[in-house]
Amino acid sequence: DAKTTQPNSMESNEEEPVHLPCNHSTISGTDYIHWYRQLPSQGPEYVIHGLTSNVNNRMASLAIAEDRKSSTLILHRATLRDAAVYYCILSSNRDDKIIFGKGTRLHILP
Amino acid sequence: DTAVSQTPKYLVTQMGNDKSIKCEQNLGHDTMYWYKQDSKKFLKIMFSYNNKELIINETVPNRFSPKSPDKAHLNLHINSLELGDSAVYFCASSHQIVGLAGARDTQYFGPGTRLTVL
Numbered sequence: 001d002a003k004t005t006q007p008n009s010m011e012s013n014e015e016e017p018v019h020l021p022c023n024h025s026t027i028s029g030t031d032y033i034h035w036y037r038q039l040p041s042q043g044p045e046y047v048i049h050g051l052t053s054n055v056n057n058r059m060a061s062l063a064i065a066e067d068r069k070s071s072t073l074i075l076h077r078a079t080l081r082d083a084a085v086y087y088c089i090l091s092s093n094r095d096d097k098i099i100f101g102k103g104t105r106l107h108i109l110p
Numbered sequence: 111d112t113a114v115s116q117t118p119k120y121l122v123t124q125m126g127n128d129k130s131i132k133c134e135q136n137l138g139h140d141t142m143y144w145y146k147q148d149s150k151k152f153l154k155i156m157f158s159y160n161n162k163e164l165i166i167n168e169t170v171p172n173r174f175s176p177k178s179p180d181k182a183h184l185n186l187h188i189n190s191l192e193l194g195d196s197a198v199y200f201c202a203s204s205h206q207i208v209g210l211a212g213a214r215d216t217q218y219f220g221p222g223t224r225l226t227v228l
Contacts, residue, residue, distance in 0.1 A: 032213045043114075043200045043219030044153065051214070085151070091213040097166055098208055098217070100145075100153040 003027070004088045009105040012078050020073040020104055022088030027068050032091040034098070035062065035073045037084040044087065044100075047073065083108045113137050114220040116201050122226045123191055130187045131223045133201030141165075142184035143202040143217065144176060153200070159184055160207045191227045198222045 005023040012018040024033065035047040048055055048062045050071070055062040061074040075082055087103040114135045123129055135142060143166075144156040158166040162178045173189045188195060201220040208215070 030213065034216075036217075038153075041222075043202075043222050044217075045219065046216040049214065049216070087153075091208055091215075093208070093213045096208055097155050097158065097168075099155075102152070 003090045003099070004101055006086075006088050006101065006104045008102065009107065011107045011109060012075075013109050014080060015077055018075040018078045018082070018106065020075075020086050020088075020106065021070065022072070023070045024088070024090055025069045027090055028092065028094075030093055033062065033064060033068075033071050034089045034091050035060070036087045036089065036100075037082075038087070038103070039081075039084045047086070049091075078106075078108050080108050080110060082106065114201055114203055114218050116199075116220040116223050118223060119221065120224050120226075122228065124228055125191055125193060127191050128187070128189045129191060129225070130185055131199055131201075131225070132183070132185045133220060134183050135201075135203040135218070136182065137203055137218060139203040139205050139218075140181060141204045141207040142178065142181075143204075144184065144186050145200040145202060145219075147198045147200060147222070149197070156199075157184075157186075158207060165207055188225075191225075193227050196225055196227045198224050 034049040036044040038044045050062045063072045085103040141160045143158045147153045156170045157176045159178045175187045178184045200222045202217045204215040204217045
C-alpha cells in the first residue's frame with residue numbers, strides 16, 4: 001500500500017500558483033519524498049524530491065513540514081500543460097521498490 | 111535522444127498469443143523496471159532488475175517472463191495472453207535500486223506500450 005495520502009483531484013486557474021498537499025505521517029528519518037507526474041497518455045516523469053529541507057527546481061518547489069509528516073508541491077504559475085496526475089511517493093532504503101498511490105488529478109482551468 | 115524507449119507503442123493481439131515488449135535505456139543506469147497500469151490507472155511494479163539480476167517479482171503470473179540481455183535492455187515476454195493482461199506497460203530505469211542506497215534516485219519512465227488483448 002502507498003504510504004502517502006493525497007486528495008483525489010484539484011482544480012486551479014491558469015497562471016495561478018498551485019499547492020498540492022501530501023500526508024505521510026508514517027515517514028521514517030531516512031525516507032525521501034519524491035513527486036512524479038503523469039501527463040495524459042505519457043509515462044510518469046520526475047518532478048522533484050527532498051529529504052528535510054525545502055527544494056526548488058525549474059519545474060516546481062517542494063515544501064516539507066518541519067516534522068516531515070506532510071509536504072506540498074508548489075507549481076508557481078500553472079499552465080494548461082501542467083494538467084496531470086501528481087504522485088507523492090516515499091522512497092526508503094529499507095524497501096526495494098516505490099509504490100505509486102492514486103495521486104491527485106490536477107485540472108487547470110483556462 | 112530518448113532516454114528510455116519501448117517498442118511497440120501499441121500492441122493488439124488475440125487471446126492465447128505470445129508477445130514481447132522491448133525496452134532500452136541509454137542513461138547508463140544499472141536498474142530497470144516493468145510497471146503495469148490497468149484501466150483504473152493504478153501503476154504497479156511487476157519486475158525490477160539490477161545489473162541483469164532479477165530483484166523484484168511482484169506475484170506476477172509466470173506467463174510473464176522478463177529478460178535482461180544486458181544492463182541497457184529489459185524485455186518482457188508474455189505467453190498465452192489473457193483479456194486481463196490488457197493494460198499499459200511502462201519500462202523505467204534508475205541508477206540504483208531502492209533499498210541499495212537508491213532511495214534518492216529518480217526513475218525515468220518510457221512512453222508506455224498499450225496492450226489490448228481481444
